[in-house]
Amino acid sequence: LIKIDFVNSLVIIANTGPAIDPDDIPRLFELFYSKRANGHGVGLYLCRENLAVAHHKIWYSDPNVEDDYLIKDGANFVIKFNGVES
Template sequence: MERLFELFYSRRTNGHGVGLYLCKENLAVAHHKIRYSSEGDKKLIEEGANFIISFNGMEIH
């Protein structure tokens, strides 16, 4: 799943493979992270892609 964030990687017919790459790079500037969620993660949406964004310095209680 890590390939999802590589520049120019896309499985979509008309995809360019830039969107998720830019998202990850922009978040990384402030030391935030994005990843594809797995079956072991809580609160998954039933349909579609599921991503988890971890914001540096934030705690959720």
């Protein structure tokens, strides 16, 4: 199940699956990095690169970091659109 929510001026996209392994977090947006058997490791990379063209940002909201944005127990990603304020 995927949930999308707006918190302040941020868009948070989360699922109810397992959280990301802490060892994988630094490489999530790396081109060709995937832990899936049939994964290509292109999706998150392209998402970050396309958002960056317009100076937007995306990051993984780490459940082990205090004050990070979480709306589900699974993987949570945050998008900050340039020029949007709460």
